Amino acid sequence: MYEQLEKNVRRSALLIAAFVLVVLAFGWLFGWLFGYGPLGLGIAVVFAVFMAWNSYRNGDKIVLRLSRAREVTHAEQPRLHNLVEGLAIAAGIPKPRVYVVEDPAPNAFATGRDPAHASIAMTTGLLEKMNRVELEGVVAHELAHVKNRDTLVMAIVATLVGVIVLLADWSLRAFWWGGGRRRGGDGGAVGILVLVGILASLLMPLFASIMRAAVSRRREFFADMSGVQLTRYPPGLISALEKLRADTTVVRTAAHATGHLWIESPLDEQKATLQSRVNRLFHTHPPMDERIRVLREL
């Protein structure tokens, strides 16, 4: 279990480091092509941080309202509250606020800018269909997301995506309106780089989305492992995931913006066709089979 945890931490760090390097490279290319130097990258970073900051700070309220979540007291949901309290003690984090979403599809999510301001939500479908150890596994997974500060990680990744999208957008506009280096006599080499620049501007946003999905999938594996570290009982989460896999109902209120927060993706398809293999690059969650297999190997 500890090896798995370390592996996840390493791979998350590598993914994000690689992403940052790519952003810097793209920023350098942009700056060089248009003669702004690092200023272009700097402005893009400021914009992107500004855009992501608000969603990071207030995203939890928005998500809870979007999902029509209702806060519940200990008296209303004693079993759920007891599980959340116990696992919060095991994780060493303050107890998050507990919400319920009226929906027959079993699912759950966690949100909040840091462990001191976190909320977790379960659908009524999940509460009905899971037994105690399965519910414990799901709560542990969600609390692991809170403990691992996955909202912050995804906000950083969103910022990186934002920088790329902004730079790509500005490059394409600049190319369109005739900007760029015009150095007489140096045409050949500049021409190639301009071409590279245009290609990069078209493809980079796509690449950024793929990177974001890759980080999201890695954090899901990490949350599975961390959750099991809390319960020390893999069969609980395995059983819950198997039930989720078998159940085909989908949460009604999920949107593309909130897809990555749920324990089971409400958006991805799991069929294995050629088209879906490309689609898989963009999935926010790893395939359920893969998650169960990794847990069984513990």
Next chain:
Amino acid sequence: MLALWIVLGVVALLVIFVIATYNGLVGLRNRIDNAWSQIDVQLRRRYDLIPNLVETVKGYAAHEKQLFENVAHARSAGIAATSVTEQAQAENAITQALRQLLAVSEAYPDLKANQNFLALQEELTGTEGRIAFARQFYNDQVLIFNNKVQQFPSNVIAGMFSFAARDFFEVEEAATGPVNVQF
């Protein structure tokens, strides 16, 4: 001249390392102490639940006098305990007594259907869970601390400032033995 700057730089880095490691060790040690007292907090929450549980069961199974006495006795021993060993013994006794009480109540279908009893059972399960998780958290923190105290290079700092490895919390044999149920 350059050599002087390099030496100063290295010294500065070393100082930062020592300070950071020392503070890390202090922080961990405090967290362990806090985790230990948290176990205590959870154990005491159990005391509040017991009288209610006993009253509810008495309403249906008044003749199980021995069980009620066991539970009440164990509870007062726990409240009155002064040393850690006394407390541990009392807590184990309570766990055993509660298990017996709940096992016996399986024989009374009316009791099992009682809403109050079900709610209390849930609260007890929750409390047992919290106790177990508090102990687990304590052990996890001790593991992290011991790793830091024993692994290089932080063990050098730990040795310099006399940080010693801590013991894990271990459940005594009595608590893991089989439950005796007498009908």
